[in-house]
Amino acid sequence: MTSLTAEIRHEFERLTIDIRLDLGGGLTALLGPSGAGKTSVLNVLAGLLRPDSARIAIDGTTLADTARGVWVPAHERRIGYVFQESRLFPHLTVRQNLAFGRWFAGRRDAGIGMDEVVDLLGLRALLTRHPARLSGGEQRRVALGRALLSHPRLLLLDEPLGSLDVARRQEILPYLDRLIAELRLPMIYVTHDWAEIQGRAQTVVLMDHGRAS
Amino acid sequence: MTDWTASDLEIVRLSLKVATVGTVASLPFAIAAAVLLARGRFWGRGLLNALVHLPLVLPPVVTGYLLLRLFGRRGVVGALLESALGFTFAFRWTGAALAAAVMGFPLMVRAIRLAIEGVDRRLEETAATLGANPWWTMIAVTLPLALPGVLSGMVVAFAKALGEFGATITFVSNIPGETQTLALAIYSLTQAPGGDAHAWRLVWLSLGVSVAALLVSEALARRIERRR
Numbered sequence: 056m057t058s059l060t061a062e063i064r065h066e067f068e069r070l071t072i073d074i075r076l077d078l079g080g081g082l083t084a085l086l087g088p089s090g091a092g093k094t095s096v097l098n099v100l101a102g103l104l105r106p107d108s109a110r111i112a113i114d115g116t117t118l119a120d121t122a123r124g125v126w127v128p129a130h131e132r133r134i135g136y137v138f139q140e141s142r143l144f145p146h147l148t149v150r151q152n153l154a155f156g157r158w159f160a161g162r163r164d165a166g167i168g169m170d171e172v173v174d175l176l177g178l179r180a181l182l183t184r185h186p187a188r189l190s191g192g193e194q195r196r197v198a199l200g201r202a203l204l205s206h207p208r209l210l211l212l213d214e215p216l217g218s219l220d221v222a223r224r225q226e227i228l229p230y231l232d233r234l235i236a237e238l239r240l241p242m243i244y245v246t247h248d249w250a251e252i253q254g255r256a257q258t259v260v261l262m263d264h265g266r267a268s
Numbered sequence: 269m270t271d272w273t274a275s276d277l278e279i280v281r282l283s284l285k286v287a288t289v290g291t292v293a294s295l296p297f298a299i300a301a302a303v304l305l306a307r308g309r310f311w312g313r314g315l316l317n318a319l320v321h322l323p324l325v326l327p328p329v330v331t332g333y334l335l336l337r338l339f340g341r342r343g344v345v346g347a348l349l350e351s352a353l354g355f356t357f358a359f360r361w362t363g364a365a366l367a368a369a370v371m372g373f374p375l376m377v378r379a380i381r382l383a384i385e386g387v388d389r390r391l392e393e394t395a396a397t398l399g400a401n402p403w404w405t406m407i408a409v410t411l412p413l414a415l416p417g418v419l420s421g422m423v424v425a426f427a428k429a430l431g432e433f434g435a436t437i438t439f440v441s442n443i444p445g446e447t448q449t450l451a452l453a454i455y456s457l458t459q460a461p462g463g464d465a466h467a468w469r470l471v472w473l474s475l476g477v478s479v480a481a482l483l484v485s486e487a488l489a490r491r492i493e494r495r496r
Contacts, residue, residue: 138390
């Protein structure tokens with residue numbers, strides 16, 4: 056991806072999201088207090104939440120144009136999503152979780168490979184385990200790897216360090232930095248903590264009460 | 269009490285065959301119905317739900333009679349099946365299996381539907397962001413996670429099938445060696461003079477089969493639980 060444009064409007068009971076994003080590559084931080092609507096913006100971009108109105112295009116490909124009734128479903132968007140809770144599939148091993156995107160996306164040979172991801176995120180020793188046997192930090196790393204292996208053109212990270220203690224954060228951060236440096240994959244990084252994105256983000260979008268400020 | 273004859277064991281074998289075939293053959297339809305009811309948003313969903321539950325509410329004799337009118341030799345579907353495929357349900361063990369399947373169907377659908385509704389939808393969303401279309405998501409995420417419910421649905425349907433009486437006797441009658449399952453055989457013996465001793469032997473067999481089925485299902489459930 057080299058460009059993303061998005062105009063999103065959606066009314067919740069207590070919050071109206073009304074935001075326009077115009078992003079290039081690299082890491083974009085979406086920074087704001089909790090309840091600002093950041094996760095909802097990611098959900099709309101990923102195709103999981105259908106808003107009142109939206110126009111979204113990546114590199115000239117329209118993903119949503121509600122005025123014309125266009126809504127590309129999530130599984131056809133090629134937008135990776137690392138959720139706040141890691142959301143690993145509990146019935147699959149780490150290796151099967153990682154391979155999930157490869158099996159079902161029909162992009163088996165494209166992009167970054169399994170070995171590369173396993174090395175990049177230090178997952179070699181975990182491959183045969185089930186998610187229930189992983190620590191929070193390990194789960195987050197597997198979720199990251201799983202999203203990368205679905206070969207997305209854009210990666211959404213929702214508070215990737217959230218709900219982890221300080222030690223776990225220090226464990227994840229070096230991996231994140233390697234990812235940013237080595238993959239050149241455009242990412243949108245949602246957080247409420249300026250320290251996490253300082254020196255990492257190329258663009259920072261401040262968000263509050265559903266609006267960019 | 270222990271001198272069971274070959275024909276007694278034949279009755280048990282027939283009962284198990286009827287119940288097993290009825291349960292296994294209805295499984296794909298039960299899964300489809302459960303998926304539609306749990307996740308579908310379509311016109312006529314309420315109607316489908318009512319239809320699925322009908323055998324639970326109707327007197328079994330009525331269900332059996334409806335089966336006879338539909339799948340009997342001169343029934344709408346039955347005549348078609350016979351002329352097109354040379355296949356018939358009427359007065360054969362396949363008909364007993366169909367009756368068992370229909371009577372167990374609501375129980376199976378209910379168990380599977382509950383299990384599917386219990387699957388975390390966020391995991392299904394996650395599968396979508398990884399590129400899996402709704403079909404693959406159902407097959408690779410939802411159904412495997414609902415597996416304990418699918419199995420318990422099969423167990424209750426099997427149990428229902430083993431004990432099925434009213435619909436079976438109405439639809440395919442009570443023919444020794446063909447449609448006479450344990451329940452029907454015991455009924456016949458209790459109606460005939462001097463049949464008590466024999467009936468009693470079959471009652472013991474029936475108890476044994478039921479307890480064994482329960483033990484097997486319990487062991488199965490525990491193995492699945494341990495795999496997680």
